[in-house]
Amino acid sequence: AAEGKDGQFIEVKPGRGTLYPDFSSVSDGKNVLSPMGLSTTLEMYVNVCDQSHDNQSIAQIRKSATNSMSLFLSQSSASSSTSDVIFGITSGSISSYVSASIDKGKFNHVAAVYEASGSKEGNLSLFINGVLINSSGSNVTKFDKLDFGDSSFIIGSGSSVNLTHFTDDGQSKSTFVTKQTFSGSIDELRYYNIKRNQDEIKKFGKRNVYSDPHLKLYFKFNEPAGSYNIPSVVLDSSGNAHHSKIINFSNSMRLTGSVKPPLIYEKRENNPVLFPEYGDNKILNQSLLLSASDYDDANPNLITKLIPAHYFLDGKIFEGISGVTGSIGDEYSASNIPGSGKIGSGQLLMSFLLLWAKHFDELKMFIDVFSRLVNIDYDKNVSAPDKFLYHLGRYYGLDLQSIFSNVGFEQFFENIAINNQETLSAFSLQKIQNEMWRRILVNLKSLQRSKGTINSIKGLIRTIGVNPDTIFEFREYGKPQRKYLSDSRKNISKNLNFLDFSGSLAKRTIAQQTSVDGQGFSKTTPYMLSPFLSGSQIEIGWPFSSVATRQSHFDQDGLIDKFGPHGLNRKPNDGLFTSGSFTYECVYRFPTKLSGSLAHYVTQSLARIQTTGSVAAGGNVLVANLIATQQVGNEPTKLKLYFSDNRSNNTVHELMIPSASLFNGNPWYISFGKIRNDDPYMHDLRTESPFLSSSLFLRCGEIGTTKRSEYFSTSSFIHTSSYLQWGILDTMTAGHNSSGSFLCIGSQSLNTVHPSSFSLNRSNIKKEVRHTDFSGQINFLRFWSRGTSEKEANERVSNIFSLATENTNYQYNHNHVISGAWNKLRIDAKIGIQATTASNSSGEFRIFDYSQNNFDITGSYVVPFAPWHANSGSHPNEDQLFHLRGYGFEPNKLLMKNHSVNYSMLSSKFDENDSVDKVRVRSFQDLEKLNEYSYSELAPIFQISENNQARDDNRFSIDLNATKALDEDIMKLFDSLDTFDGALGDPRIMFEDSYVELENLRKVYFKDLITRLDLSSYSQFFTWFDDAFTNLIVQFIPIRTRFLGVNYVIQSHALERHKFKYNFDHMYLMNRREPAFSFE
Known part of the structure; x- marks a missing residue:
């Protein structure tokens, strides 16, 4: 319509607590929406319909056409993918505005800022998705003290104002005519009487904010869809009780459909439904009352059962209530306005007893916790709470290190942007750390019993949810003087999916x-x-x-x-x-x-x-x-x-x-x-x-x-x-x-x-x-x-x-x-x-x-x-x-x-001085066993020959090899190490510059790869793991072992081996009858 009043909109009365004064936190009727000479910031998420539209008003405070502050949406055709947002102020004969384009069909964060004082007095700015798009710049218009009187704050509609602007054809207009109510979606509307800078706008643009003295209006628009008494109410979370109603409300307005919420850091637990008559709230109330009543009936130590019954009968007659318990077990009753709920009450004696019972229950809870402080289990209800895990580790002789020491406050406590992306994780890093600590402590006895073995270190890494066989190489240095290629294998365990x-x-x-x-x-x-x-x-x-x-x-x-x-x-x-x-x-x-x-x-x-x-x-x-x-x-x-x-x-x-x-x-x-x-x-x-x-x-x-x-x-x-x-x-x-x-x-x-x-x-x-x-x-x-x-x-x-x-x-x-x-x-x-x-x-x-x-x-x-x-x-x-x-x-x-599979594979490190088998059975009476163990002989033997003596040492390291996954994938191609034996040991290639057979194998294998190795991910994981767990691993290594640490290794892959070139090939071509010569 001409004044844009044909659709849904919200009219916010200027006085605090105007709509529901009896149930508002403040109801003095004070007007805090008019700037009164202060700077203002208006923020919200705007989703414009992906279709043609005429001039619309998104939000406005208007006393008259010459005294207003408005956020408009300029006309746009169906073929255009953007619309222009206009932020303008009129005061008497002067006006000023700035504009910026936003995309249709998705949420855009819009922040309109007016500076009433300072070096940029009168400056208007428009931020789109945290980026400054337009400001008054040198064309600053200084206004007198802005005062809109008792004018309402209108959201979704508005009236025409005397705002000098230019149309698409370049014509100057002195009046911006609003022709439609806003068609689209609005979320997280905030109105401040202070200038918000760009850093603040970006930081809080994707999360909820808390009550602030400068925050005068805050609509989260989290009211639920469904059937309850006053579904048209919009609650103000600023603390100024500007609760309002949606004019021409329709239930479909609450249905978000497939639209993704713009506040990616908004937490459900911080935004409960406050309407007492909402269906899910009523069901929850009934369920709690029913379960509590069943528990009380079965509890022989209920405090009211410890008092003679005639006291309650006398109290019932004295207070004139129906029933001994009064209305203490009745359902929560309210007029569906937050704050209007009433809890049932019993007679005075019962209220007095229950007050003490609550105190005794709290004492019992603390006593129960202290009784299990040294017990640890996966179930937190029967073991030490998370707060005591560090001290419990010290009690058992284990120094638990901080697992996430280089993260911010929000990542550690608030589960925000844990992976440095704009996502809200299911758990905070603190919760993940406590879960890891708990797993380590639960398995501590088993880990300590196997201390001194690789299984102890692998078990420790498994407790934190990392498969050690997939990422790490555990090297025990030293080996027998003779090494058989058939024994160059390594054991791996993986969880695999089966159809x-x-x-x-x-x-x-x-x-x-x-x-x-x-x-x-x-x-x-x-x-x-x-x-x-x-x-x-x-x-x-x-x-x-x-x-x-x-x-x-x-x-x-x-x-x-x-x-x-x-x-x-x-x-x-x-x-x-x-x-x-x-x-x-x-x-x-x-x-x-x-x-x-x-x-x-x-x-x-x-x-x-x-x-x-x-x-x-x-x-x-x-x-x-x-x-x-x-x-x-x-x-x-x-x-x-x-x-x-x-x-x-x-x-x-x-x-x-x-x-x-x-x-x-x-x-x-x-x-x-x-x-x-x-x-x-x-x-x-x-x-x-x-x-x-x-x-x-x-x-x-x-x-x-x-x-x-x-x-x-x-x-x-x-x-x-x-x-x-x-x-x-x-x-x-x-x-x-x-x-x-x-x-x-x-x-x-x-x-x-x-x-x-x-x-x-x-x-x-x-x-x-x-x-x-x-x-x-x-x-x-x-x-x-x-x-x-x-x-x-x-x-x-x-x-x-x-x-x-x-x-x-x-x-x-x-x-x-x-x-x-x-x-x-x-x-x-x-x-x-x-x-x-x-x-x-x-x-x-x-x-x-x-x-x-x-x-x-x-x-x-x-x-x-x-x-x-x-x-x-x-x-x-x-x-x-x-x-x-x-x-x-x-x-x-x-x-x-899923099923855990143990298997062994050919080792690509067949030429390195290490061994995974430190226990070597030297003799068997069973002839079949001799084929399985290369170092064994037929029993009995009384002395180990010199060429079978082992040269073990006490060095041990954990290596994160950047080419480990590549090497394992390469080794799947071979049925034995005879291929390498021939490729590396063939005497015919003594004078070659490279191993020709390995070059041919590289040409075959690398056609399998379709992407490059992501070495940066390996490096980042190593940095975190080394910082978080190296000191913990040291505590499970025997004191005589020379631990070389957790190392990040970059080396050649299995098919890339450097060759030593011999330069005396001309001797084989020399004529023996030629006179001898000397080498220089």
């Missing part, structure tokens, strides 16, 4: 169990699929799908060439990852059954390889099924592999490993695969004649033991006469393999086919072969287009992160040139380290593939594009990005289950 399929055990209705889609999957049962295991063979060399492949050559454009790389072929069969040798591996875990939980299925399908074809209804041809069965009666636990791949006969191959304790709750590495009969990289063929038979293998090993206690392996030959023409996984056919094979984990209904067909779908095979239920946990799912060796499998059992290969240069990744590079890692789904941990609203779950082969697992095997189908005359682009997706999980639920 849980326990939803398979959820109770489902018959309809849900029988309702499956065309592929046999239920929407309420977890399952996981991969896309077709296929791609374009752009690597030269084996495998060959036919003799013609070996003889075919192609140029760089994919055209037939008489001369060129061998092994490239246009045939789709060469693109199948299963056309040659292959390996599937994964880490499985079946948590032990908890009380009240459902038991795992007796028979579990750990993984399946399937294809699509017309021979099976639904297109699912089952080729391989990895089965695990629990122990039942006298039948031991069994791991089985069923495999049927040959289309020339319908033989079902079965491999079995009995007695492996797969269901003991520990993680198990399980792998299976096929080694093709003509694989030169597994058989070391010297001729082109292949072996008669291919073979299957099945392996498993328990992860988490320092010395491997259980590892099993079995294999079996497969008759492969004319194999290249009859293998289902080797050749694409419409009936058995129309698009390639894929992996499947989880429950599925598989159709059977005629007994004369070829696959595991045949109806005359036992049902166990087609079992599909799975309820365990998985991690580290991998697929290789090569057969893996026993040596590599053993390393992966020892190191759960291992990607060990015998020749990393071409068997790992990133290489397409070396012959045989096709045989490499294809899928590397490290489930335990990915960021996504929960299912979405549809029950789907995505897992990232880290192989960087541009081939990832996807949630459906119906892939719209197979690379080798694109163009049979060239090598198509392989740049596809898919991710593993599971289906049928519970919607919006955390699917990852």
Whole structure:
């Protein structure tokens, strides 16, 4: 409307306590809003609607058009992303204003400052988000004493004033006409009768302030939405009782929706809801009264029970009240104005007794605390309070150091900007320090018992929530004179996430169990699929799908060439990852059954390889099924592999490993695969004649033991006469393999086919072969287009992160040139380290593939594009990005289950003078033990030979190595240290400038890295840790140990070693018949 009165606004009366004088802290009616010659500061957060608007008034004190102070919003079009804020003052015939732009659609902190005295008298300033945007500068207009009389302070509306300003077209106007009420949001409005400088505006712009003599009006706008008596009231927190009402109030005004509150440091505990009739307050009051009454009824020592009852009966009659207790247990009653509440009261005798009871309760609380001052527990209710933790440490002989000594007051006490960012943390640093101290004291006995061992230091670091194996290296100097590369390992413990399929055990209705889609999957049962295991063979060399492949050559454009790389072929069969040798591996875990939980299925399908074809209804041809069965009666636990791949006969191959304790709750590495009969990289063929038979293998090993206690392996030959023409996984056919094979984990209904067909779908095979239920946990799912060796499998059992290969240069990744590079890692789904941990609203779950082969697992095997189908005359682009997706999980639920895993890995410090094993068993009667301990001999021995004597010393250090994580990631590529033995010790490179083999390995590995190392974070962590815990660690180190401190180490990584160059190579080229010469 013309005067902008058509929307919601607030009218603040000038007198203190005007609205609710009976319940206000001050109600003298004094006017403190008029400047009366003082400077003023008006602050608030303003969120302007992201749309067109006309001239609006945000806040105003106006006695007349020529006597006012206003904060306006100038007109803006819909296409504009900003609006102009105008701060102006009129006094008689003179006026002054400043303006600044603010963004639409988000909160902006606006501070308008008027200086009434000083060197800049009459200056007007506008600060936006703490930054001075505009001020009067040299155009200062000095006003007489500003006095707006008894004018109200209007928020959200206003009237026109005689403010000389310029419009967008450059025309001068003498009147600013307000045409609309404010359309947007306002938060945290403050009005001071003093000038606030820029530092104060920035410091308190994002947090609440407390009552101040100069703070005259303070609206937090924290009144809740909901149903209560006076929802239109806005409370003044300045202490001047300028409580007001919103005119034309609507309940929707209290709904913030998705708008993020601008006060990021605002604490809920400092802003309670003060309306007595608010629903949550009433419920809290009722709950407290009910619980207190129940406690009093059961308390035999209640003070009123210790007084003869006739005193209370006489008091009831004397005071004329109903009931002995009066209204002391009645609900809180009020007229919904803060301060109007009334608490029920009892008779005088009862009030007198309860007053003393409160005193006795406080005394008892202190006595109870003193009785447990020397007791420590995680539960603060039964142990020493936080205030006494430091003194309790001194009592037990431990000097607890300040953990956060270089932080500010607000960071330590107020949990504000702890990480130097504008955030409000859940806990203050003081609370975190007390929690760390408490954990240390709780575990102090255990730490002191193990004092003098590395476990004591590691245990101390673990108590503060840091995994020592992840960050630090603990070095005990000294070692035996002889050092074996096989012993150069280090033990690590990490918490890893496993993807849980326990939803398979959820109770489902018959309809849900029988309702499956065309592929046999239920929407309420977890399952996981991969896309077709296929791609374009752009690597030269084996495998060959036919003799013609070996003889075919192609140029760089994919055209037939008489001369060129061998092994490239246009045939789709060469693109199948299963056309040659292959390996599937994964880490499985079946948590032990908890009380009240459902038991795992007796028979579990750990993984399946399937294809699509017309021979099976639904297109699912089952080729391989990895089965695990629990122990039942006298039948031991069994791991089985069923495999049927040959289309020339319908033989079902079965491999079995009995007695492996797969269901003991520990993680198990399980792998299976096929080694093709003509694989030169597994058989070391010297001729082109292949072996008669291919073979299957099945392996498993328990992860988490320092010395491997259980590892099993079995294999079996497969008759492969004319194999290249009859293998289902080797050749694409419409009936058995129309698009390639894929992996499947989880429950599925598989159709059977005629007994004369070829696959595991045949109806005359036992049902166990087609079992599909799975309820365990998985991690580290991998697929290789090569057969893996026993040596590599053993390393992966020892190191759960291992990607060990015998020749990393071409068997790992990133290489397409070396012959045989096709045989490499294809899928590397490290489930335990990915960021996504929960299912979405549809029950789907995505897992990232880290192989960087541009081939990832996807949630459906119906892939719209197979690379080798694109163009049979060239090598198509392989740049596809898919991710593993599971289906049928519970919607919006955390699917990852954490488990602590112990493993060992190859040490990159194999050439350093330190040892992690100071206790060396020198003799065994058990011959098997001799293979596990390099320094042991057959018992009995009576003297240790000189070359086996140890050279230990008492030095010990804790190193934070900047390249530790990089080194550990590098060492996962090797199955032993023989690679370094050859790369560093080869006599042929004696006169080289560098280690050529290490250079080649660097070229392969560093293609994995996509970001730079964040060394600054390491440095900052070390600075804090060294300052906070070094003195504490010293207290757990024996006095004879020479502790070298906690050190920050920057050194070369494992593949970067400096070489000593020999300069006498010319001696090998010298003619022996030449006359001798002397060296200078």
